[in-house]
Amino acid sequence: MPNKKPSELTSSDEIALYIHWPFCISRCPYCDFNAHVRPNIEQPDWGKALLSELEYWAKNTPKRKIKSIFFGGGTPSLMEPSIAADIKDKASKLWTLENETEITFEANPTSVEIKNFREFRSAGLNRVSIGLQALDDNALKFLGRKHSRKVGILAIELANKIFPRYSFDLIYGRPQQTTTDWKSELH
Ligand SMILES: C[S@@+](CC[C@H](N)C(=O)[O-])C[C@H]1O[C@@H](n2cnc3c(N)ncnc32)[C@H](O)[C@@H]1O
Numbered sequence: 087m088p089n090k091k092p093s094e095l096t097s098s099d100e101i102a103l104y105i106h107w108p109f110c111i112s113r114c115p116y117c118d119f120n121a122h123v124r125p126n127i128e129q130p131d132w133g134k135a136l137l138s139e140l141e142y143w144a145k146n147t148p149k150r151k152i153k154s155i156f157f158g159g160g161t162p163s164l165m166e167p168s169i170a171a172d173i174k175d176k177a178s179k180l181w182t183l184e185n186e187t188e189i190t191f192e193a194n195p196t197s198v199e200i201k202n203f204r205e206f207r208s209a210g211l212n213r214v215s216i217g218l219q220a221l222d223d224n225a226l227k228f229l230g231r232k233h234s235r236k237v238g239i240l241a242i243e244l245a246n247k248i249f250p251r252y253s254f255d256l257i258y259g260r261p262q263q264t265t266t267d268w269k270s271e272l273h
Contacts, residue, residue: 099150104155107160116229157189157191167209174210213253228260
């Protein structure tokens with residue numbers, strides 16, 4: 087609800103949470119996001135830091151309902167699923183979460199990451215957003231992606247089995263990409 091003072095907020099006012107996991111296995115040449123490649127990530131420390139960030143924001147946004155939670159990146163599918171579970175549990179204590187609260191994470195469709203889909207689902211996440219980008223192996227190579235078309239399709243099939251909702255991103259207008267190429271890729 088716009089233009090309300092914090093003191094005027096009630097439990098019927100809704101907010102959304104965005105959690106950023108700023109790490110990737112490699113940098114994609116087209117990416118403008120806050121993403122970093124690090125050999126070692128102290129996941130437990132990052133988990134604790136994110137929980138204390140939630141506490142900070144809860145003090146500033148009391149009595150709110152959480153409409154959606156989005157884990158973006160970077161590559162949140164590289165996060166330990168237990169961190170996602172802890173964040174969800176903490177959010178449900180600090181604010182009000184409902185059964186229909188949409189909880190999404192972004193995933194790269196590599197074989198290593200799709201193996202964790204079930205664990206993310208068990209952690210209470212109910213939607214995955216897959217960074218497919220292309221359905222053509224040469225285009226994937228050009229975009230610096232680490233997955234193949236085959237594993238990309240496998241990721242979609244698995245998401246369809248495990249999550250009530252999912253989406254996938256595709257990039258078009260790539261150099262030398264014709265309308266015919268794009269149509270055949272979509273087909
Ligand atoms: C920032 S990525 C993070 C998720 C995951 N690590 C991945 O690479 O797919 C999320 C989505 O942003 C889109 N994206 C990346 N760079 C972009 C840019 N420069 N402009 C618009 N969208 C971009 C991609 O399609 C990607 O699926």
